[in-house]
Amino acid sequence: MDTDIIQVVDTVSTAKDMEREIIFEAIESAIASATKKKYTEDIDVKVRIDRQTGDYKTYRRWFVFADDSRELEEPDFELRVIDAVEIDASAKAGEYVEQEIESIDFDRI
Numbered sequence: 206m207d208t209d210i211i212q213v214v215d216t217v218s219t220a221k222d223m224e225r226e227i228i229f230e231a232i233e234s235a236i237a238s239a240t241k242k243k244y245t246e247d248i249d250v251k252v253r254i255d256r257q258t259g260d261y262k263t264y265r266r267w268f269v270f271a272d273d274s275r276e277l278e279e280p281d282f283e284l285r286v287i288d289a290v291e292i293d294a295s296a297k298a299g300e301y302v303e304q305e306i307e308s309i310d311f312d313r314i
Contacts, residue, residue, distance in 0.1 A: 210261070236263065248265050249268075264295060266301045
């Protein structure tokens, strides 16, 4: 359990009279931005924080296109179904496929 995140959310929510969800989303965005800096290539990162425990997981994600679709314009952000199913067997065109990656420490943000 990462109680630090919950404490930050509760403190800021009370002090600034803000909804907790807005603060959670801002922290998720900050963790995602900090995670991107660890990589040499440009990647799409999604962070999900458990609103009850404060635990979080970090994912690299790609948008999935049909196998017969156009040439991928941004290969760091896009995959064809044939490649996406190697990451997630249920991958479908028009959706995102995600692969869990190492999370950075919240304390380092």
